[in-house]
Amino acid sequence: MEKTLKMIQSVSSSCTKIEAADVMVSVDKKDLHKVCEALYKDGWDYLINLNAIDNVENIEIVYHISKSADMEKFLVLKTNTTDVENPIIETVSDIWKSANLYEREAYDFFGVRFLNHPDMRRLFLRPDWVGYPLRKNYDNTPNEGIPSKVHDMDACEDVPSITLDRHGEIVENHTNLFGRNEYVVNFGPQHPSTHGVLHLRVSLDGEMIKKIDPNFGYIHRGIEKMMESMTYPQMLYLTERFDYLCGSMNRHALCMCVEKAMGIEIPKRAEYIRTIFDELNRIASHLLGWACMCNDMGSITAFIYGMRDREKIMDIFQETAGGRLMVNYYVIGGVAQDIHPNFVNRVKEFIPYLRKMIKEYHTLFTGNPIARGRMINCGFLKKEDAVALGMSGPNGRASGWHCDVRKIAPYAAYSEVDFKEILHDGGDTIDRYMIRLEEIEESLKIIEQLIDKIPEGDFRAKVPAIVKVPEGEYYQRVENARGDFGVYLKSTGDKSPYRIHFRSPSLVAVSGLDPICKDTKIADLIMIGGSLDYVIPCIDR
Amino acid sequence: MLEVGGILSWIHEALSSACPEWLTLLIEYVLIGVGFLALYALIALILILLERKICAYYQCRLGPMRAGFWGLLQPLADMFKILMKEIIPLLKNDKFLFFTALFLVIMGSLCTFGALEFSKDLIGIDFNVGVFYVLAISSLGVLGILLAGWSSNNKYTMIGAMRAGAQLVSYELSSGLSLLAIVILGGTMQLSGLIEAQSELWFLFQSPFTWIAMVIYLIAGHAETNRGPFDLPEAESELTAGYHIEYSGITFGLFYVGEYVNMFTIAGIGTMVFLGGWQPLHIPGADAFNEIMNMIPTWLWFFAKAFALVMLSLWVRWSFPRLRIDQLLHLEWKILMPISLLNMLLMALWVAYF
Numbered sequence: 001m002e003k004t005l006k007m008i009q010s011v012s013s014s015c016t017k018i019e020a021a022d023v024m025v026s027v028d029k030k031d032l033h034k035v036c037e038a039l040y041k042d043g044w045d046y047l048i049n050l051n052a053i054d055n056v057e058n059i060e061i062v063y064h065i066s067k068s069a070d071m072e073k074f075l076v077l078k079t080n081t082t083d084v085e086n087p088i089i090e091t092v093s094d095i096w097k098s099a100n101l102y103e104r105e106a107y108d109f110f111g112v113r114f115l116n117h118p119d120m121r122r123l124f125l126r127p128d129w130v131g132y133p134l135r136k137n138y139d140n141t142p143n144e145g146i147p148s149k150v151h152d153m154d155a156c157e158d159v160p161s162i163t164l165d166r167h168g169e170i171v172e173n174h175t176n177l178f179g180r181n182e183y184v185v186n187f188g189p190q191h192p193s194t195h196g197v198l199h200l201r202v203s204l205d206g207e208m209i210k211k212i213d214p215n216f217g218y219i220h221r222g223i224e225k226m227m228e229s230m231t232y233p234q235m236l237y238l239t240e241r242f243d244y245l246c247g248s249m250n251r252h253a254l255c256m257c258v259e260k261a262m263g264i265e266i267p268k269r270a271e272y273i274r275t276i277f278d279e280l281n282r283i284a285s286h287l288l289g290w291a292c293m294c295n296d297m298g299s300i301t302a303f304i305y306g307m308r309d310r311e312k313i314m315d316i317f318q319e320t321a322g323g324r325l326m327v328n329y330y331v332i333g334g335v336a337q338d339i340h341p342n343f344v345n346r347v348k349e350f351i352p353y354l355r356k357m358i359k360e361y362h363t364l365f366t367g368n369p370i371a372r373g374r375m376i377n378c379g380f381l382k383k384e385d386a387v388a389l390g391m392s393g394p395n396g397r398a399s400g401w402h403c404d405v406r407k408i409a410p411y412a413a414y415s416e417v418d419f420k421e422i423l424h425d426g427g428d429t430i431d432r433y434m435i436r437l438e439e440i441e442e443s444l445k446i447i448e449q450l451i452d453k454i455p456e457g458d459f460r461a462k463v464p465a466i467v468k469v470p471e472g473e474y475y476q477r478v479e480n481a482r483g484d485f486g487v488y489l490k491s492t493g494d495k496s497p498y499r500i501h502f503r504s505p506s507l508v509a510v511s512g513l514d515p516i517c518k519d520t521k522i523a524d525l526i527m528i529g530g531s532l533d534y535v536i537p538c539i540d541r
Numbered sequence: 542m543l544e545v546g547g548i549l550s551w552i553h554e555a556l557s558s559a560c561p562e563w564l565t566l567l568i569e570y571v572l573i574g575v576g577f578l579a580l581y582a583l584i585a586l587i588l589i590l591l592e593r594k595i596c597a598y599y600q601c602r603l604g605p606m607r608a609g610f611w612g613l614l615q616p617l618a619d620m621f622k623i624l625m626k627e628i629i630p631l632l633k634n635d636k637f638l639f640f641t642a643l644f645l646v647i648m649g650s651l652c653t654f655g656a657l658e659f660s661k662d663l664i665g666i667d668f669n670v671g672v673f674y675v676l677a678i679s680s681l682g683v684l685g686i687l688l689a690g691w692s693s694n695n696k697y698t699m700i701g702a703m704r705a706g707a708q709l710v711s712y713e714l715s716s717g718l719s720l721l722a723i724v725i726l727g728g729t730m731q732l733s734g735l736i737e738a739q740s741e742l743w744f745l746f747q748s749p750f751t752w753i754a755m756v757i758y759l760i761a762g763h764a765e766t767n768r769g770p771f772d773l774p775e776a777e778s779e780l781t782a783g784y785h786i787e788y789s790g791i792t793f794g795l796f797y798v799g800e801y802v803n804m805f806t807i808a809g810i811g812t813m814v815f816l817g818g819w820q821p822l823h824i825p826g827a828d829a830f831n832e833i834m835n836m837i838p839t840w841l842w843f844f845a846k847a848f849a850l851v852m853l854s855l856w857v858r859w860s861f862p863r864l865r866i867d868q869l870l871h872l873e874w875k876i877l878m879p880i881s882l883l884n885m886l887l888m889a890l891w892v893a894y895f
Contacts, residue, residue, distance in 0.1 A: 185696045193778040207700070207866055296778045298769050298863025304600035364860070370770055371862045522700070523865045526779050 004042065004075065011038045022475060024076040032079045033090045036063075040095045043067045044075065045387050047092070048477075049486050050102035051501040052110040054135045058082045059112055061089055062488065064475060064503075068387040068401060071408040076475070081112070088162070088170065091117035098390030101511050109134035109224075113162055115170070120160050124217030124540060127158070134225055134499075177213055178203050189218045193296050193526045196536030198510065200525075207521045212514040216507075220540040227500045232258050232332060232467040235500070240326045242502060243538035246285040248277050249480035250502075250538075251330045256411060257476035257487045258332050261469045267458040270334035272450050275413040276347070277317075277329060278478075279443040283354070284313040285481035286394075286436040286443075293433060293530030294365055297374060302365045309357050316346050332467055334460030347451050351444050358437060366434070375430035379516050379528040382427060389515070390508045393483020394439060395532055398424045398431035405479035417449045429524075432531040468495050482506055482533060502541060506534035545840055546662040577665060581654055584805050585798040586616040591848075592801070592855055599859045623797075626790035631694070634787070638692035643792055645685030650799040650806065652678040656732060657809040660819045660840035664733055671732035672724055675810060676717050679765070682803070683709040686774065686784050689796075693787035701783025704866055705774030709765055711873040716761035718881035719754040722888040723814045726751065736818035741825055743817035748895075750888045755815045757881050762807035763854055764869075767800060770861040773869060808850035812843060816850075819843040 001023055008015050012031035018024040027035050048064040063077040081087045091114035093099040103114045104123040111132035113120060121127065131138050157177040165171045178184050178201075187193075187200040194200065197218035203211040223242070227235045239254045240247030252274055259266060291306025314324040320340040321329035329336050365371050381391070386399040396403045404421040406414045422438045424431035469491040477486045483505030490499040509532040516532075517525045552572075556565045590605075593615065597604030605612030631639070655665035656675050668674045683706060690702020726748055727735040738744075744751050764771035775783030785796045812818055819839035823831045864872070 183696070185700075192781060204700075207704075294862065298772065298776065298778060299861065301596075301600050301859050302862075304602065308601055365862070368861065370864055370868075373868055374862065374865060521865055521867070523773075523776070523779055523863070 001073070001075075004039075004044075007038060007042060008035055011035050018078070022074060022076050024078065024473070026078045026080075029079045029081055029089050033092065033095075035077070036092045036095050039065060039075075039077075043069060044073075045096070046071070047096035047098050047102075047390060048484060049475075049488060049501070049503040050092075050099055050106065051488055051499075052106040052112055052134075053490060053499045054084075054110055055080070056136055057084070059084060059087045059110060061106065061112065062473075063092070064486070064488070068403070071403060074409075076473075087112045088115055089113075090115045093117050096390070097385075097388040098508055098511065101507055108132070111135065116161075116163055118159075118161055120162065121158075124220045126217075133222060140225075177201075178211070182210070187525075193529065194536070195292060195529070195534060198534075198536050198539075200513070202522075202525065204522070207523075209517050209520055209522065209525055212517055212525070214510050214513065216510075216536075216539055218540065219537060223541045224500055224502070227497060229496060231495050232469065232497075235497075236331065237326075237328065239502075240328065241537060242504065242541055243480060243482065243485070243506065243535045244325055245288055245535055246281045246481040247325070248274075248281045248327050248330060249478050250485055251327075252278060252412070253476050253478040253480075253485055253487045255330045255332055256478070257474050257489050258467065258469055260476060261472065261474045261489065261491065262332075262463075262467070264333055264461050264463060266334050266461050268455045269457045270459050270461070271412045272454045273335050273339055273459065274330060275417075276447055276450050276454075277327065277335075278412065279446050280313050280316065280347070281327070282481045283440050283443050284310045286440050287313075289481070289530075289533035290361070290433070290436050293527065293533070294371075296526045296530035297371065299365060299368075299371070302361070305357070305361065305364070309354060312350055312353070316343065316350065319343065319346065331460065331463075333463035334458070336460075338459045339454070344451055344454070347447060351448055354440070354444060358440060361437065366437070372430070374523075374527060375428065375433055375531075377428060378520065378524055379429040379432075379531060380427050381512065381516050383425075385512075385515060386427070389512050391483070391505075391512050392508070393479070393481070393505050394435045395432055395509055395512070396483065397422060398435045399427035400425035403484065405477045405484055409477060411478060413450060414446075417446050419446050429528055429531045432533075436533070466495055468493060469497065477503075480505065482509065482535065482538070504538045504541065506536070506538040509534040510539060544838060545660050549663070573665065577651070577655060580659075581651060581802055582798070585801045586620065588801040588805060588851065589616040589619065591851070595852070595855045596859045599856075620794075623794040624791055628790040628792055631787055634694040635692040638688050639787075640792075642685045642688035642692060643788070643795055645688065646682050646799050647685075647795050649679060649681030649685060650803050652681070653806045653810075654802055657806065658733055658736060658813060658818055659843055660838070663840070667731065667733050670730045672720050672730045672735075672814075675732070676713065676720065679803075679806075680709070680713055682799070683713075689788070690784035693784070695787055697780045697782075698784045698786050701774045701776075701780045701786075704776075704780075705767065705784055707866070708767075708771065708773060708869060711870060712761040712764040712771075712877075714761075715757050715873060715877040715881045716765060718878070718885055719758040719761065720810075720814060722750060722754040722881070722885045725885065725888050725892055727814075728892075732813055735814055736820060739817040739820050741823060743815070743820065743822070745815050745817075748888065748891050750884050750891055751815060753880065753884045754888070755811065757877055757884070758811055758815070759850070759853070761873075761877060762811060763857060764873075766803045766807055766854070768804065768854065769858045770863050771869060772863060773866055776863060778863075804851060804854055805847060808847045808854065809843070811850050812846040816846045817842075818846075 008025055012027055012035050014028040016026045018026055044065045044067050046066045046068045048066055050063050053060040058080045060078060060080040065075045065077060067073045081089055089112055091103055093103055103117055106112045107120055108122040108124050109132055159175045159177050161173050162170055182203045185202050185204055187202055189197040189199045199215040201213040202209055223238050236251055239250040242250050287306045287310040291303045294302030317327050318324050320343050321327045381399050383399045383401050386396045386401050392403040400423055407421050419442050422435050424435055471491055471493040474489045475486060477484055485505055486503035488501040489497050492498045516528055556568055594604045605615035608614040608618045653675055658664035686705040687702050690698040723744055724730055726744055727738045729735060767774050785793055788796060819842050821834035821837060821842055
């Protein structure tokens with residue numbers, strides 16, 4: 001890390017190192033692009049997360065960066081602009097492709113415009129929305145700022161961008177997303193295969209896909225803003241509403257983030273229980289992902305099979321925690337209550353059952369010549385593209401990218417179990433398909449190792465009645481069923497956070513649709529969408 | 542004693558003794574028409590229940606259980622629901638073509654249905670070029686589907702209709718060619734004549750090439766009914782419902798019924814040309830066995846065989862994922878069509894030399 005710091009200093013003299021939990025560097029906004037370019041050349045090719053913070057006197061942009069070849073390296077880069085009225089910062093979307101959507105999000109919520117960014121539309125809110133909701137001075141009285149005129153779809157096609165002209169003056173450009181005579185079909189927001197209320201504008205040439213423009217925000221609830229006025233235990237309940245299919249893991253991330261910040265040591269028993277629950281949840285999520293993908297390809301029987309076996313996990317959850325989809329089980333300091341006496345036995349019964357069923361899935365669907373014909377050599381994603389888009393998780397691993405946070409930065413009881421990180425190097429749809437079924441088997445192995453060894457003792461540490469996170473910035477990653485899920489927390493020592501941001505692996509998965517699906521057919525778009533396994537509430541937050 | 546033919550001739554005699562000839566004919570035509578429509582609707586209802594139950598068992602479910610014992614009244618409930626639903630008018634579409642399309646689809650399906658011989662002497666339309674009639678009239682449905690997709694003024698229906706056009710026109714070739722192979726074997730184009738030719742032995746056992754023809758016919762016929770894995774024109778997960786998105790209430794219901802009865806018609810024609818239609822299973826030489834088989838009524842034979850083929854179609858429908866349009870056309874033009882052409886040639890040689 002010292003080398004990297006020296007390298008940054010050689011590029012930008014104004015950079016300063018900030019003392020914090022992670023390695024954090026502050027860079028002047030003039031040098032930002034240069035520093036990022038130098039970092040990229042040094043192998044820092046994975047932009048994990050980008051978010052903005054409104055500090056009232058300035059607006060800060062935080063970049064979390066890592067190396068795809070050496071994922072344990074982790075660097076936080078910061079820059080800020082004091083021009084709060086009209087904040088402009090240079091884009092990094094030409095360096096890291098994944099920054100494209102992140103910067104649009106920052107523009108949507110904070111009004112930060114990015115110079116040279118090709119597409120400065122709002123990401124979640126309507127194009128005619130007034131104000132920037134996550135700014136501290138935003139007037140959030142109901143019905144203020146919500147435009148009353150009828151929303152015109154054509155406004156979504158107007159792409160503004162800002163660039164510098166020859167004299168260094170800022171000019172605003174407008175281009176049109178689609179050509180005049182393009183055959184644009186709206187996939188969604190009500191469509192059986194968009195896995196929620198995703199809206200894709202697809203330009204077609206017959207059956208061939210020319211361009212895909214995702215349109216988000218139909219179920220945006222402003223959770224990040226809501227959380228700024230909530231206490232930490234209250235916030236936990238919302239975390240499961242992002243990615244409802246693997247809610248426990250999201251909740252785990254926030255719990256660990258707060259625990260790390262407050263220095264709470266959680267009991268071994270709770271760590272084991274959390275790991276088992278995480279893995280069960282991962283299995284449930286992968287089963288549903290598999291089932292939905294089969295359904296997208298027209299095999300409804302396979303869909304029902306997946307749902308049937310997932311139900312068994314839901315029953316196990318229900319017995320211990322009371323919740324099924326929203327398990328609501330983890331709390332800061334451990335878990336809400338002890339496991340049910342039947343829990344261990346039921347999990348043990350479930351493991352051989354699911355192993356048998358996975359064999360059946362392979363017979364029913366994987367070996368099917370039509371299914372193989374559809375999936376093989378279709379929807380190719382290169383490893384470099386996966387890294388550039390930030391497509392971590394099963395999608396990245398299907399392209400051969402070692403990116404499992406459970407291996408990179410082990411948390412809970414993952415360092416104590418022996419499991420394999422499944423890597424495929426094909427990058428095809430079939431790899432993304434297979435990797436989910438194989439990961440289910442790995443998860444079963446993890447559970448098998450832990451289930452007999454749950455230590456006795458407390459299931460919950462002593463936590464102060466009012467949780468106050470000490471001042472500072474914290475970032476916690478977990479591997480959820482869709483990839484690298486992160487929580488960024490900035491606290492001023494209050495009982496609610498100053499700014500909280502979540503890194504959504506589904507958002508990057510959708511951003512990959514356009515490059516992957518180019519020149520494939522409509523049927524492939526649906527299948528590839530199923531294989532990327534995105535969950536829309538996680539994107540919209 | 543259990544034959545329907547006897548009842549029919551009894552009705553005919555009773556009518557002709559009471560009425561003049563023209564009135565007898567008129568009454569009989571009306572009765573036949575009503576009878577066919579009733580049978581058409583009844584078979585659709587049976588198939589809907591059958592499909593829901595069968596697919597439920599494939600998927601480890603129970604299917605409809607609430608309406609009546611074992612869910613037997615479910616299709617009736619569905620029928621009344623769909624009859625009472627509102628037909629939502631569209632603003633900017635071609636109303637004339639929109640409803641003509643529906644008419645064409647139902648007409649195509651009904652007229653093909655009329656060419657089935659349900660039991661001995663019970664056949665509605667029996668031309669001397671019956672096979673040509675079936676091939677011609679069943680392709681009326683394609684026109685209906687294309688018009689439906691076009692006149693709905695919707696991008697999804699348009700894509701669905703184009704897919705349907707490409708698919709149905711292609712697959713009609715191999716289903717037609719495999720039927721022609723049988724025409725060569727049977728030496729006639731009349732459907733009742735073809736069945737007559739199977740009284741000793743079903744065509745399936747008369748030549749090895751009938752097997753090839755039958756497999757091709759079943760694949761192509763399955764594709765013609767727009768059912769999975771060939772359900773691209775209405776691919777639910779891609780085009781939401783394909784060409785009939787904009788139809789609501791009973792207008793949608795008629796498409797639905799037409800699709801189900803087409804499935805039965807395809808199975809029925811398959812039964813007639815490959816499995817002997819209403820002919821009982823006969824083994825040449827085994828007279829005692831043949832006598833026992835003859836005691837089973839002929840309509841039961843027909844429906845048993847036709848429903849067995851329908852079950853095969855359901856089995857395929859609920860086990861396979863959907864093909865992609867290029868794979869679908871590849872299957873037809875590069876695999877099925879050459880095989881069926883070759884098969885026709887081999888069949889001709891077989892007939893000439895054996």
